[in-house]
Amino acid sequence: MTPAKNYTKIAVLLHWFIALLILCNIVLGLGSHYVPDADVRTIxxxxxSIGITVLGLAFVRFFWRFNHSPPPFPPGYRKWERIAAQTAHVLLYVLIFAMPVTGWIHDSAWDQAATHPMQLFWTIPWFRLGFITSLDPATKEMVHSLFGHVHSLLSYALYGVLGAHVLGALKHQIIDKQPELQRMWR
Ligand code: HEM
Known part of the structure; x- marks a missing residue:
């Protein structure tokens, strides 16, 4: 595949929409510890709902990426910068799948799942993972707790990789004076 000159319009839209949804979910996930008990369920x-939407969009982004090569890095980038940027991109792809999947497993193993059916944005009925909901109560409790921890640990990894990705982009834009943000903006 010949590398494109720019990211496609679809890639740009998906990038910013997924980024916005992930930021919302970080705020909601962390914020849920600080709101009154009566509001926790809503949050x-x-x-x-946002997490499942991110999972769907992650699949779209992934398949789009396979059929549309990204533009090459600008010529001034050093080798270590290319490797660092590519590593961050791969890790971000892994995390935009791993965050929703671990959250979904954690939620499917919740002992109150049966009495609290999932509905996306209070409208679209959604399913729990059958191979988790059918586990015996003790195993389910273990899975619930384990994946709650994994979901939380991955969120720390996400802060780190996201922070590195944003700082790297800003370094190229501001210090190296490369048109970095323009690559992902039309
Ligand atoms: C973009 C995807 C997602 C991101 C970035 C994300 C991020 C987070 C963060 C930052 C927290 C707080 C962790 C902590 O307090 O240490 C959290 C908690 C939580 N997440 Fe997610 N999440 C995502 C998707 C999901 C999905 C799809 C589900 C379920 C279907 C889910 C279920 C939960 C639950 C139940 C908690 C509360 C855990 C608790 O404190 O009891 N998450 N999430």
């Missing part, structure tokens, strides 16, 4: 229900 977490919205968090789950």
């Amino acid at each position: 977490i229900d919205l968090h789950k």
